[in-house]
């Protein structure tokens with residue numbers, strides 16, 4: 001199993017307060033991770049580092065085989081391999097097609113290839129045929145699915161999803177869960193944050209659980225020792241052992 005992202009000795013501090021302290025964390029290619037933790041545990045901060053949007057105060061991030069350097073042009077190249085879908089994604093005024101096509105066009109995809117990739121992404125989220133709809137006329141759940149389609153169309157190496165299931169009904173949640181669960185098969189590394197243990201269980205994958213900015217066992221809340229962040233799959237509980245669902 002090849003390494004996709006490795007974090008070493010990460011410390012992130014705001015006004016003198018350490019909000020993230022991760023000695024080692026390794027994410028593998030083609031795996032799915034659910035990122036859990038209470039409000040303020042550091043999930044968004046970690047997601048922002050993984051998206052290469054903000055640097056930690058100290059420590060090292062290795063992306064693929066490259067150490068991330070925060071102040072040179074290579075960052076732009078690396079960022080193109082990561083997509084972050086925000087909890088309340090912004091769709092600009094215009095058609096659904098234009099929204100999904102936007103990032104592809106920036107990457108130089110045009111014509112039939114553009115059309116094919118947009119339609120295939122819309123089909124994946126169950127909204128085939130929605131291309132002509134106005135984005136402002138979508139329901140919240142539909143907008144969430146379009147935002148996911150926009151990310152899927154880019155087919156990046158890493159997909160980061162911030163609470164994609166938080167504001168959708170059960171049917172949409174099931175559909176999105178099935179789509180997300182299928183992504184590692186295509187080689188994508190997925191990290192999805194959630195407050196809801198049931199969502200984490202339904203999606204499966206390995207758990208990255210944070211307690212006050214540190215990696216912890218999702219079952220017990222006990223902080224991990226420094227090398228356990230490399231072995232999350234060993235620590236991730238089997239669903240039935242963790243939660244019972246009605």
Ligand SMILES: Nc1ncnc2c1ncn2[C@@H]1O[C@H](COP(=O)(O)OP(=O)(O)OP(=O)(O)O)[C@@H](O)[C@H]1O
Nearest residue numbers: 014015019037038039040041042043044045046195
């Ligand atoms: N820009 C900032 N300036 C100062 N403190 C910040 C900043 N961003 C985050 N924090 C603090 O860092 C800690 C971690 O915040 P973060 O948003 O990463 O947590 P979270 O787990 O995503 O929380 P939530 O579930 O509420 O979204 C919190 O105590 C927060 O107040």
